[in-house]
Amino acid sequence: MEEKLIVSASPHIRAKTTTTNIMLDVIIALMPAVVASIIIFGFRALMIIADTVLVAVLAEFLSRKVMKRENTVTDLSAVVTGLLLALNLPVGINPIFAAFGSVVAIVVVKQMFGGIGNNFVNPALAARIILLSSFPTAMTTWAKPFWFREGAVDAVTTATPLAMYANGETTSLSDLFLGTTGGCLGETCALALIIGGAYLMIRRVISPVIPLTYIGTVAIMSLIFGQDILFQLLSGGLLLGAIFMATDYTTSPINTKGKVVFAIGCGVLTFLIRNFANLPEGVSFSILIMNILVPLIERATNPRPFGEKESKNA
Amino acid sequence: MDKANLPLPKNPFRTRGGAKAPHRKNTLDSESVVMPCPKQVILPMVQHIGAPCKPTVKAGTLVAIGDVIAESEGFVSAPIHATVSGKVSKIAQVKLSTGQMGDAVIIDSDGEMRISENIKPPVVETAQDLLDAVKASGLVGLGGAGFPTHVKLNVPKDKKADTLVINCAECEPYITTDNREAIENTENVLNGIVTVMRLLELDRAIIGIEDNKPEAIKLLKKAVKDSKEKEAERICVLPLKARYPQGAEKVLIKACTNRVVPVGKLPLDAGCIVMNITSVAFVSSYIKTGIPLVSKRVTVDGSAVAEAKNVIVPIGTPIKDVIEFCGGYSEPCAKLISGGPMMGISLASDEFPVLKQNNAILAFNEKDAVLQKTTDCIRCGRCVQSCPLSLMPTAIANSVKLKDIDALNKQGVMVCMECGSCAFNCPAHRPLVQTMRQGKAMVKSAPKK
Incomplete structure (x- = not known):
């Protein structure tokens, strides 16, 4: 035999799923929310999304280049981060602020900690919180749905359903379900988020454990404290957070038990912040706090090897 | 335990994890064919787990099928028999499929496939x-x-x-x-x-x-x-x-x-x-x-094999002879595997012999042989979900990187059976089985406390 044979460790065949496929699935799952945001908040929504995505990809490319590391743009994770960040911003945000958010997410939160798989908090969420504390007014000025039919974006503003609720005003469930309320680009349309979440679960990209436990916890807390359950579930960033942010692989526990603990923590914190803190919304902070606790949760919930219990009893 | 009271299960019990590996049982209906006598067989002294055998024949000894040619006094060991009739040409060091060197008895076949006269059925009553x-x-x-x-x-x-x-x-x-x-x-x-x-x-x-x-x-x-x-x-x-x-x-x-x-x-x-x-x-x-273990059925398949077949071959037959019997390589072979694609060993050459425990010879073309590039772990947890023994391959891989022996023991690296489900499912194509083996070697070589 003249040809050299390849010698490598088993297994010699691999499943077809790759990191890029997974990221592509997440992008596909976000498309309903993207389309909904463009319908509800107009062409400017698309501009913000394009802005954050392009800047995120560029930041990923340049930071890898400067650090003399392999180019990782093709894994599409920067696209996902850019998309998620855009969906967490109000439509009226200054595009330069949004671009700054992308740079923070990719360079500071992700690449400085080693790139994909090594960041300890969700890059898009951390960037959102940094933007919120840097530009509090811009980040909390909410355009009315279909503002573009009436005039300039900052002229036609409204409050989010949760802020209105704090002032005793109610929002109809159909508005919440279809997303025709004030809020971040991607958080308002529950329908689009549920479609995306179902797609991810059917494709087995995410397990239903975190979204269901998170949402379930908020529902139970609402019941205990006598709140309107459906309103609590459909308003604010809960669905976006529970389906797309809390399920981020890198910043959530790997094992199922850990996922349950993590998601219950997210749910309890979200409810407490919404109802007892001086903030109308708490999804971002809750997930971020739980992100930081992941190593501890994992340490307490790691599965034990098959047969270990039996060998101790023997 | 009360005898005759154990239930016969109707349905399998629950098991954990695993991999959705493709079946590719192309030879399910291929009736076994007996391969004609090879010119030469190579019988390594290690064809089992345990103590290696020592040759009991010398160069020049005439042997027939079923004659003992090597045995060992160790309990965990199994004797080796001549698998063709002919003359022992030499006892030499050969390279084994594991990469190590070891003794082997090489027999030149006389082409008659004569069965030894010493063979008689054993009396088995107890x-x-x-x-x-x-x-x-x-x-x-x-x-x-x-x-x-x-x-x-x-x-x-x-x-x-x-x-x-x-x-x-x-x-x-x-x-x-x-x-x-x-x-x-x-x-x-x-x-x-x-x-x-x-x-x-x-x-x-x-x-x-x-x-x-x-x-x-x-x-x-x-x-x-x-x-x-x-x-x-x-x-x-x-x-x-x-x-x-x-x-x-x-x-x-x-x-x-x-x-x-x-x-x-x-x-x-x-x-x-x-x-x-x-x-x-x-x-x-x-x-x-009374005929001892002298032949073995192997599945010959893979994208570089002309005709996929189930072949009954005398143990010790060089793999290239078996491939030739199956029509040779249909395209250049880039990877040759002894065993299955999940746990088999990739061979450096097709000159290695078929051993007792071999059950397949797979030859793959370039396209199927090249593994995808490894990228960073994204902590997706597919390895953890797929481990049938509830291990956390990604966490073990971290401990291997840190050379943390205590953590490796705690995480149960020694429990790993190297089934490859984790590596099969890894979207970042990380060589997890190789990492597990590294971890085991670290634990074994660490000073005992």
């Missing part, structure tokens, strides 16, 4: 007779591991076995040799099971077989039903969900009996003896004919 006969037959676990069978059947006084689990899961892609054994040798399978049950006083036998082998399941069920032996009432054929790695010993025991083998212990500690279906059929044929 458990001890059975153990002696199995040891003399040179049988090792034919599923792939190569553990000497007589060691497995030897139940120490302080332990009790009640269940015989027959492994016909054959969960590795491509391989269909156990399937063919069940179809072509159904009678021997059943007789072997009955003999082992009777002599070792086992209460029940469960044949675990993946449900992608419908013909074998049908024939086995029929044979059990038609059998007149009283043990046959205590035998059941249990179709298992076809999901890799159902045939892994601990997984199979769980699926068939719902028992868990404790960490670091053997199936006997769960009251089970596990035998591969081809091994148990061989026991029966050996008792009948």
Whole structure:
């Protein structure tokens, strides 16, 4: 035999799923929310999304280049981060602020900690919180749905359903379900988020454990404290957070038990912040706090090897 | 434990994890063909787990099929027999498929395939007779591991076995040799099971077989039903969900009996003896004919093989002869695997011989052989979900990187059976099995506390 044979460790065949496929699935799952945001908040929504995505990809490319590391743009994770960040911003945000958010997410939160798989908090969420504390007014000025039919974006503003609720005003469930309320680009349309979440679960990209436990916890807390359950579930960033942010692989526990603990923590914190803190919304902070606790949760919930219990009893 | 009270399962018990490996059982219906006599056979002294054999013949000795050519005094070992008739040409150091060097007896065949006159069927009436006969037959676990069978059947006084689990899961892609054994040798399978049950006083036998082998399941069920032996009432054929790695010993025991083998212990500690279906059929044929383990059925398949076949080859036949018998390479071979694609060993050359425990030879073209580039772990957890033994491969990989022996022990790296489910499912294509092996080596070489 003249040809050299390849010698490598088993297994010699691999499943077809790759990191890029997974990221592509997440992008596909976000498309309903993207389309909904463009319908509800107009062409400017698309501009913000394009802005954050392009800047995120560029930041990923340049930071890898400067650090003399392999180019990782093709894994599409920067696209996902850019998309998620855009969906967490109000439509009226200054595009330069949004671009700054992308740079923070990719360079500071992700690449400085080693790139994909090594960041300890969700890059898009951390960037959102940094933007919120840097530009509090811009980040909390909410355009009315279909503002573009009436005039300039900052002229036609409204409050989010949760802020209105704090002032005793109610929002109809159909508005919440279809997303025709004030809020971040991607958080308002529950329908689009549920479609995306179902797609991810059917494709087995995410397990239903975190979204269901998170949402379930908020529902139970609402019941205990006598709140309107459906309103609590459909308003604010809960669905976006529970389906797309809390399920981020890198910043959530790997094992199922850990996922349950993590998601219950997210749910309890979200409810407490919404109802007892001086903030109308708490999804971002809750997930971020739980992100930081992941190593501890994992340490307490790691599965034990098959047969270990039996060998101790023997 | 009250005898004759153990239930015969109707449905498999729950097992964890695994990989949705493709089946690719292209040779499911390919009847075995006997390969013509090779010119030369190479018989390495290590064809089993345990002490290597020492040659009992010299260059120039004339041998016939079934003559002992090497044995060992170690208990965990199995003698080696001549697999062709002819003359021992030399005893030489050869490179083994593991990459190490080892002694081998090389026999030039005279082309007659003469069976030794010394062969006579053994008398097997007691458990001890059975153990002696199995040891003399040179049988090792034919599923792939190569553990000497007589060691497995030897139940120490302080332990009790009640269940015989027959492994016909054959969960590795491509391989269909156990399937063919069940179809072509159904009678021997059943007789072997009955003999082992009777002599070792086992209460029940469960044949675990993946449900992608419908013909074998049908024939086995029929044979059990038609059998007149009283043990046959205590035998059941249990179709298992076809999901890799159902045939892994601990997984199979769980699926068939719902028992868990404790960490670091053997199936006997769960009251089970596990035998591969081809091994148990061989026991029966050996008792009948006295011909020791001299040939082996192997599945030859893969994208670079001209005709996929099940071939019965004399042990020690060079792989290239077997490939030639299957029409040669249809395109340049880039990877050659002894065994299945999930756990088999990739070979550096096709000059290696077929060994006792080999059950497949797979040759792949360039496209199938090149593995995708490794990227960073994204902590997706697919490895954790797919581990049948509840390990956390990604966490173990971190400990390997940090050379943290304490953490490796705690995470149970030694429990890993290297089934490859984690690496198969990894979207970042990380070489997790290789990392597990590194981790095991670290633990083994660390000073004991």
